[in-house]
Amino acid sequence: MNYTLMHKNIPVMDLMIDEITGSIRKSGTLYNPEHLPVAVGYKKGIVDRAALNEWWTDRSIPASRSGVKEALETLNVPNTKLLISRCYGLSLSDQYWVKPQNADLEWESINFFDNPFSEDIGDVLLGKPKKELDFDFSSPDNTSDGFLKKRWKIINGKRCLVKSGSPPFMQQPFNEVIASIIMRALNVNHVDYTLIWDEETPFSVCEDFINPDTELVSAWRIMQSVKKDNNTSIYQHYINCCEAIGIDDIRQRLNEMIVVDFLIANEDRHQNNFGLLRNAETLEWIGTAPIFDSGSSLGYDKLTNQIKSGKNLICKPFKKTHEEQLKLVTALDWIDFDKLRACEDEIRELLSQSGDYLDDERREAIIQSINSRIDIIESLSYTMYNYSDNIENDVDEDTAEDYTSEMKL
Helix, strand or coil: CEEEEEECCEEEEEEEECCCCCCEEEEEEECCHHHCCCCCCEECCEECHHHHHHHHHHCCCCCCCCCHHHHHHHHCCCCCHHHHHHHCCCCCCCCEEEEECCCCCCHHHHCCCCCCCCCHHHHHHCCCCCCCCCCCCCCHHHHCCCCCCEEEEEECCEEEEEECCCCCCCCHHHHHHHHHHHHHHHCCCECCEEEEEECCEEEEEEECCCCCCEEEEEHHHHHHCCCCCCCCCHHHHHHHHHHHCCCCCHHHHHHHHHHHHHHCCCCCCCCCCCEEEEECCCCCEEEECCECCCCCCCCCCCCHHHHHHCCCCCCCCCECCHHHHHCCCCCCCCCCHHHHHCHHHHHHHHHCCCCCCCCHHHHHHHHHHHHHHHHHHHHHHHCCCCCCCCHHHECCCCHHHHHHHHCCC
């Protein structure tokens, strides 16, 4: 079927989407190349279709999401890419969409920021049976990423993301709230998460930080927009890319993210769940996105003894270990350690609500693991702390790409 890729009301290019595979089969007339998705290039008016398809695939629900196979069977849909065009490719993370050619549609009348959307897809993704009559595919849940069960809901007029955890501990929703508590104490710009229960299952809830005028561009896309020199580290390459477009405070913002991820032992800060914000119409870069998606942390999938030992932690997005990544931090004088330590009571109170999912020993192990990392950061702040960066300890350069093809924030 033929469509026009739109950026709000701005036509970007014509394209053809295969109705069997959901892939972009053909790229047509290019109208406004400056509005192509970041890192999708073109030459002599011809768009790089492979890069465009990679961007399009990244909009789909990852095939590895918990419960997605069962959801597709319920919907009688062979793959998640086929769901995208059923909601015109609309998302709550940016302002791109596909308009069927010759259709009388306007962004103002169909976007999910200003208009209601169906909860039918969200229900199925959370394991509920499909509604047999009047099933409505018009939902931002068709273009949500990540491997955990999640859904968008309108709560008190606000677009909110409701996200589950993974068995047996269902710990990620608690971790999201713990990360929020820590970042408030550090005065770090972040998305605030709260905890709710539904049918005795914990979920984290956060409000969408994107509005009808802005959009999130992932670090992965920003880094792919400029070829990296083999002698430049991934960290420095991202710094260079950001400073080149006017993000002058990027080092301090990364200082904050790296410290937070160390404190919570985050194992999944991949290059698609942090990035920059820009204005969707003017394309002006606004600044760094608030820190979000921090649930895969604090030993969420480990045994209690492993949380206590703190060993064998996966590190992303720049270095292979948190210790090496911590060496990228250029300043620690912004940390109020008294406020940071005062978080313990609030964290303890939160974990006391976990019921049968987390026993007393596990709760205490989580708290003590945070305290021990605070001690490490405080010790570093008192010493002659030396910045260190080299390419030898970088994560594999294709980490984010491989991740998105399997799981994909």
